[in-house]
Amino acid sequence: MNRRISDRISYVGVNDHHKVIFEGLWPLPFGVTYNSYLVRDEKTALIDTAEADFSREYLENIREAAEGRKIDYLIVNHMEPDHSSLMKEIREHYPDITIVTNAKAVPMISGYYGITDNIKVVKEGESLSLGSSELVFYMAPMVHWPETMVTYLKEEQTLFSGDAFGTFGAVDNGITDSDARLCGWLDASENCFAEFKDEMTRYYSNIVGKYGQTVQAALKKLSGLDIRRICSTHGPVWEQHVKDVVSYYDRLSRYEAEKGVCIAYASMYGNTAAAAKALAAELAGRGVKYSLHNLCTENVSYAYRDAFKYDTIAIGSPTYNNDIFPPAYSFMYGLCARLVKNRKFLAFGSFTWAGASVRLLNEMAQKQGFELISEGISFPQGYSQEKCDMASVADIIAGK
Ligand code: FEO
Helix, strand or coil: CEEECCCCCEEEEEEEECHHHEECCEEEEEEEEEEEEECCCEEEEECCCHHHHHHHHHHHHHHHCCCCCCCCEECCCCCCCHHHHHHHHHHHHHHCCCCEECCCHHHHHHHHCCCCEEEECCCCCCCCCCCCEEEEEEEEECCCCCCCCCCCCCHHHHEEEEECCCCCCCEECCCEECEECCCCCCCCCCCCCHHHHHHHHHHHHHHHHHHHHHHHHHHHHHHCCCCEEEEEEEEECCCCCCCHHHHHHHHHHCCCCCEEEEECCCCCCCCCCCCHHHHHHHHHHCCCCEEEEECCCCCCHHHHHHHHHEEEEEEECEEEEECCCCHHHHHHHHHHHHCCCCCCCEEEEEEECCCHHHHHHEEEEEEECCCEECCEEEECCCCCCCCCCHHHHHHHHHHC
């Protein structure tokens, strides 16, 4: 893969096709990247590092990209270990390297890696000359941790954005969006942004989803910069699709969604599942987009993705211990924790002797500010079309 992004910038990050679950939570069907970049000038600056398992490959990438130069600076934009855990190895290989970061990262660097010396602390808007070019630092707290900052290389209108504008998915074929493909064995789709969009939505909703307000603040702050290239910590380098990616992150962080329904259900004996499938069939008959997620068998990552993608969320849960069935509760709790808003909502589910799940889901939804499509469909014992009038609900959703 061509790692040279420009005369000054090389990609030195790595593809991870091995990890199955990211952060111990989120599946990686297409892998993930840990992006790091080397900026060459009279001085050289390394932007972030990579995940601990990739030490040998990462150090070799740096050695090649450095072309014999020493590495002067390690810019630490973000301390989450997927980007910082090779910091100690970098210090061992380049003992004179100066770590450049902001005050909030300093105790994290000490706490994670025991490094306390040769750290240069920068503030909002401060710059660092590399010779003929200059790096400027902007704080972006809670995108995704409190110490997060971004780094702007003025001479190349390049933003090293940390997790912002990132996506799941390893990057095969090439690192920039002219060449990058989500996975070598997939057909190339019409463009890189379209190909990565679902994995970007999943990444955003799973990991950054709670921080819409702070993403908005960061977007506002960065709107004054002329950005020609975005080098995120995950996924392709955006050059052709900078506008698409910024505008999509803007939409996601405002919780804007397209028309459609995320149907997520949990079922013990198939009755709530039958109701979910009946709803899906009625929506399909009316040409309404939907996705169907079985919360008992599928990682919840995909349901979160579609709860951010679609403007309507329908949750199916039987009543269990006079409560919401745990997988459905966990999903609903996760939506609330991610501060999801501006959604229409439907609860449905079966009970045997006393219904509670639909009422309790509705209460959570109302607290969250969701608009209830109806009072919900709580039905006794087995599923039947007569007990579950999904046709009427689908009419409302379709606007009939
Ligand atoms: Fe990819 Fe927040 O780290």
